[in-house]
Amino acid sequence: MAKNLFQNLDLNLLHVFFILYQERNMRLTANRLFVTQPAISKSLQKLRHHFDEELFVKISTGLEPTSFADKLYKSASPIYQNLEIAINSANVFSPEALDDTLNIALSSFLLNSIGSKLYGIIHAAAPNCKVHMYKWSNDTLASIQQDQIHLGINYQVSQLPGEISETVIAQDTFKCYVRNGHPCKKNIITIPEAAEFDFATIIAADWNATRTFAQQVFEKYNLDYSIKFRSELPSAVIEAVSKTDMIVPLSGFLDMSLYPQLRAIKFKNKEKWLQQDIATYIHYKNRSSPLMNWLSHLIAQVFDESSQKSPAQ
Structure with missing residues (x-):
């Protein structure tokens, strides 16, 4: 032979x-x-x-x-x-030829802040691509490990599985949001002044589901506080705040043109929780993927453009 x-x-x-x-x-x-x-x-x-x-x-x-x-x-x-x-x-990537479905998971805080912008910029570059956006859940990291979610966007998550790669892509500065006509007429508010009002917050898996950052700050100042309403749905929280005197801390990237019923108030105190790094999460094997690199670049572009349009922090 x-x-x-x-x-x-x-x-x-x-x-x-x-x-x-x-x-x-x-x-x-x-x-x-x-x-x-x-x-x-x-x-x-x-x-x-x-x-x-x-x-x-x-x-x-x-x-x-x-x-x-x-x-x-x-x-x-x-x-x-x-x-x-x-x-x-195999290493040549052309967005115009992309006709796959991209599954992206975003924190509840970010989904209503940059979700539509992100879809718009993806669609402009890859018109044949389909985009499915999901709210970040307790199962998102496992879904990334199993290639069911291609990429996740969230505030930095602790205790990541070894297969997940994290890349910090932007920094968010939280603001208070109130309805137009709210009793607080100030543009800048201190933590003690904010604690005088009832609060509403978004429940975000893998981030503040158990204990909110607002609670931690109020307790640090030994302040009495009242968190009257929490929901996983940003739309429900915003709707409740629009009809009451509650205050809600939300992303500084929130596009105010989409919420004319709200007004932003900056925090005077420079608390650590007000400055939060935003990261992308992908499977470690895809860290050099041309598709993931392209998508990460678009995400960074969305945050950069949103930051430039927002008033100075």
């Missing part, structure tokens, strides 16, 4: 063979591959051992391929070139 010469063949050595065949010179081959001549000589020895053939003989002008080398080059070169094209094309 003939020996299977392809079995255990190092494709890097095969690449050296093709360049060596074209150049017929050790030095020129080494220059093209950005390695030393001894490295080329060592690779040639391995090739000779693998094929059990003398692939090249020395002549005054360099190297002359043997008949075995001629036959190998002529038969394998077209296949190798097609393989090279296929591998390189």
Whole structure:
């Protein structure tokens, strides 16, 4: 039975063979591959051992391929070139040609702040792409691990699974939001002044589901406080605040043109909880994916544009 010469063949050595065949010179081959001549000589020895053939003989002008080398080059070169094209094309990404469905999970705080903007910028670059946006839940990290969610956007999450890659992409500065006509007429408010009013908050999985940051701040100041309403639905919280004198802390990226019934009030106190890093979360194996890199770039662009449109913090 003939020996299977392809079995255990190092494709890097095969690449050296093709360049060596074209150049017929050790030095020129080494220059093209950005390695030393001894490295080329060592690779040639391995090739000779693998094929059990003398692939090249020395002549005054360099190297002359043997008949075995001629036959190998002529038969394998077209296949190798097609393989090279296929591998390189796998790294070429064209948003215009993208017709897949992107599953993206966002924190409840961010879904109503940048969700529509993010879809708009994705659609403009990839008009054939379908986008499904989900509210970040307790199962989102597991869904990312299982490739059911392609990318998540949330405030930094603690205790990440090892398979999840986190990249900080923006920073949010929270503000108070009240209805137009609210008793508080100030544009800047202190923590004690804010505690005089009832609060509403959004429940966000993996972030503040158990204990809100507002609670932590009020307790730090030894202030009495009242959180009257909490919901996982941003729309429900905003609707409740629009009809009462409650205050709701929300993302500074909130597009106020979409909520003319609300007014933003900045916090005077520079509390740590007011400044929150926003990160993207993907499966570690996709950290160098052209698709994920493109999508992450668009997300950063959305936050950057939203930040520029917002009043100075």
